[in-house]
Amino acid sequence: MKILGLSFGKKNANTDILVKEALFGAREAAPEAEVNFINTVNLNIGRCRGCGACSTQLEKGKDNVCIFKDDFQALEDEVRAADVLIVGAPVYVLQPVGQFKDFVDRFYCRHDYSAINWVLDKRRSGEMPGNAEDFPMERLKKRTVSYISVGGATTDNWTSMGTASLHLFGFPPMMKVMGNYNANSMGTVGNPYLDDQLIADMHEMGKRTVLGYRDDAVSFFEPEGKPQGVCPVCRQRLITILPGTTTVECPVCGIEGELSIKDNAVHVEFSEAQQNRARGTFAGLREHTTEIQSFGGICGPKIMANKEKLDALMDERIKKFDETVNR
Numbered sequence: 001m002k003i004l005g006l007s008f009g010k011k012n013a014n015t016d017i018l019v020k021e022a023l024f025g026a027r028e029a030a031p032e033a034e035v036n037f038i039n040t041v042n043l044n045i046g047r048c049r050g051c052g053a054c055s056t057q058l059e060k061g062k063d064n065v066c067i068f069k070d071d072f073q074a075l076e077d078e079v080r081a082a083d084v085l086i087v088g089a090p091v092y093v094l095q096p097v098g099q100f101k102d103f104v105d106r107f108y109c110r111h112d113y114s115a116i117n118w119v120l121d122k123r124r125s126g127e128m129p130g131n132a133e134d135f136p137m138e139r140l141k142k143r144t145v146s147y148i149s150v151g152g153a154t155t156d157n158w159t160s161m162g163t164a165s166l167h168l169f170g171f172p173p174m175m176k177v178m179g180n181y182n183a184n185s186m187g188t189v190g191n192p193y194l195d196d197q198l199i200a201d202m203h204e205m206g207k208r209t210v211l212g213y214r215d216d217a218v219s220f221f222e223p224e225g226k227p228q229g230v231c232p233v234c235r236q237r238l239i240t241i242l243p244g245t246t247t248v249e250c251p252v253c254g255i256e257g258e259l260s261i262k263d264n265a266v267h268v269e270f271s272e273a274q275q276n277r278a279r280g281t282f283a284g285l286r287e288h289t290t291e292i293q294s295f296g297g298i299c300g301p302k303i304m305a306n307k308e309k310l311d312a313l314m315d316e317r318i319k320k321f322d323e324t325v326n327r
């Protein structure tokens, strides 16, 4: 078993401390495991430039590698090699630090469980070039992950999108989430060591992440005294209201729930059927693959039919912008 701790915080600061404490717990549950820890602060991970080269290569029968050369590939290789992951990131302006998102954007498209299997099915049926059996399927292997969001604020209010955004890391290859922890009051380096409960929680979450890898029956880590999630899948408390209805959505999982008021308190029920189509399940990912494919079918013919007109219009608008607004 390979265990990887990933910290997007400053070197030896609070995120490092918390991820390492979780690794102590993980190590306890798996004395035989290989444990690796990476701090990303000095890594050069540029943004995804949306060039589409990874998808194009996949459709041409090749591997879907990222063509930009920086430290991304080395980090991706470490994530791919791991079975059990602890991922921590500091909150910068309500969300995980930007480097985390830059990694996720480049990682996502190359690890979408449904999209890759969709392409491989096409390779098997001969509709796309390439040999399906050559694809390194260990990229999509079973993994468990726990998330630690580290904020300086004293309440959840100023870390509102921390743990929710951390979920974007593991859902494409369907990593099983064993815990997500919102660590507040982390403004001063070393603070975690003064909170015995926090350290104990990190150990337990690390341990649970290993145990959950070995046994599907091991449950998600829910720390005592921390508010529980509303969504039963990601355990987050963010909700999107669909105006004029009692239907709401979990923005992380993309599933619908029914909102009601009972005893002056808000309740949201997510049916079993909805839970089974959450973004991090095969069904949820497949919905998106199908959606993307149908998008091409709808827009492709329209664009082809209007290609000349559209090209001329785009040139005209760019020119007009440069001549009038951008002078």
Ligand SMILES: Cc1cc2nc3c(=O)[nH]c(=O)nc-3n(C[C@H](O)[C@H](O)[C@H](O)COP(=O)(O)O)c2cc1C
Binding pocket: 008, 009, 010, 011, 013, 014, 015, 016, 089, 090, 091, 092, 093, 094, 095, 150, 151, 152, 153, 154, 158, 159, 186, 187, 188, 189
């Ligand atoms: C640019 C910047 C923005 C920040 N924004 C927030 C914030 O919105 N909410 C919060 O709780 N903490 C915020 N913080 C505080 C950090 O999350 C906190 O200090 C954390 O411990 C840093 O992690 P590290 O010690 O592992 O580097 C911010 C810090 C920086 C530098």
